Amino acid sequence: MQELFQNEIDVKKQNIFQSEVEIIGDFDLKKIENSGEVFRFNEVGNGIFCTIAFGRVLYIRKKFNQTDHAIYEISCSKQEFMDIWYDYFDLSTDYEKIRNMISKEDKFLYNAAEYSKGVRILIQDPWEMIVSFVISQRKNIPAIKKAVETLCECAGNLIDKDKKIYSFPTPEQMYNMSEEDWNKCALGYRTKYLKTIVEQFYYKEITIASLQELDDDKLYNKLLDLYGVGPKVASCIMLFGFHRLNSFPKDVWILRILEEQYNNNFDLDKYSPYNGVIQQYMFYGSLELGRKV
DNA sequence: GACCAGGTGTCCG
């Protein structure tokens, strides 16, 4: 907390914002932060959000609202925003259109989607998603975030010397981690999963490029083959790393909703090809049912 | 100090 506060002061001092962009449609930074899909995305104070991805850091803050769009201050050039962050935030997908597919008859889902308005499915680095979601198992979100940051500090590149921000390590960087590094990360039984996966990617027995070519079913099965990756983690990797919007991760919260709200009769394929977006609305809606952020 | 956290591998019927 102290570090974040320090970070905020630094941001102000350096007047970090460089340009402005207009963003149209569903877009809520706080909701994205709490949507559970991203682990290096944090509010650092005063409405300023910081996210680290693709070896870059972005600071972004809403400046003001117009009726159908909003203006955001950003720490990069407009050009970089269009080249990198436009896709990251999935700004070419019309989430309002997806929300409008939900019938009012389904009261729970309709309310959940209203409540979640502004959540988007970020397009994140597939490798980072594989590693992060293997780490995520049987951890709460603060613990996941901490573990990911420690891993980045151990093996990533220093991309901001002042604020000590590190990039997410590549398979090569993780392959070269010492035993001491692994111990520092304190990943417990997940370490052996990651070591195995890292080795496969290091020796190019599997590549991200080859995975990207696969259709949903084949990709799912290929991910399941990875040591330490089960159905839930594979679905998350597909949704958040490969942007397979039909992938429907079922964690404890979703299972609870499917049982309590739908008596286990929810048609998981009803909103194809956007079942994963619907899942995300349900998951964010679980905040109202007692899930903690 | 328990108890549990966005699960998965393993073993057993």
Added chain:
DNA sequence: CGGACACCTGGT
């Protein structure tokens, strides 16, 4: 194949 059970560690 479905159901138990152990599992590292840290947060509440």
